Amino acid sequence: MGWISVYAIIEKYPKMKADMVYSLAESRLRMFSDEFEVPEYEAPCECYWLSPNKKEYQKDCEYCLGKGIRKTNVNPLSRYSFYELGDDALYMDMEESMQDFRTLMSNGKPTDILTTGQLLSLRTVPNGIITPEKHYFDCDIYRDSEDWTKQFRELCKKYSNHYVVPASCHC
Numbered sequence: 129m130g131w132i133s134v135y136a137i138i139e140k141y142p143k144m145k146a147d148m149v150y151s152l153a154e155s156r157l158r159m160f161s162d163e164f165e166v167p168e169y170e171a172p173c174e175c176y177w178l179s180p181n182k183k184e185y186q187k188d189c190e191y192c193l194g195k196g197i198r199k200t201n202v203n204p205l206s207r208y209s210f211y212e213l214g215d216d217a218l219y220m221d222m223e224e225s226m227q228d229f230r231t232l233m234s235n236g237k238p239t240d241i242l243t244t245g246q247l248l249s250l251r252t253v254p255n256g257i258i259t260p261e262k263h264y265f266d267c268d269i270y271r272d273s274e275d276w277t278k279q280f281r282e283l284c285k286k287y288s289n290h291y292v293v294p295a296s297c298h299c
């Protein structure tokens with residue numbers, strides 16, 4: 129349980145206003161949260177223990193009645209319970225670097241938009257990234273691991289000339 133930082137990479141359109149960038153970012157951040165509602169579907173139940181040869185389900189399980197299949201509407205893509213726009217660690221990094229990126233398209237919103245190029249010039253590495261194709265990438269455990277830092281930087285380069293909307297997500 130705790131907070132992780134997840135940044136949405138947003139494509140640029142001509143004459144794009146900040147509201148549009150935020151709205152795209154929020155819809156994609158929502159896709160990976162528990163708040164995103166999906167129709168009820170069947171999923172394997174978790175109530176089993178392993179006997180030597182197979183999974184044994186609890187006969188009196190209230191979710192699957194011992195059948196091993198339960199109905200659920202939990203978002204199968206969910207990575208966190210909810211999100212909030214903005215990431216304090218990033219803002220501290222920005223202030224330390226003595227560059228005021230926060231004026232970029234701030235538009236009176238409580239958070240800010242930067243570009244992938246600006247993000248690469250900072251030390252901050254988020255825990256996760258959502259690409260414009262709505263794919264979720266994240267570090268396994270540590271966001272400062274070498275593998276993840278490399279992958280994160282490659283993603284920023286792949287999506288050069290894109291916007292980035294930082295968010296903090298509760299898991």
Ligand SMILES: [Zn+2]
Nearest residue numbers: 173175189192
């Ligand atoms: Zn069960």
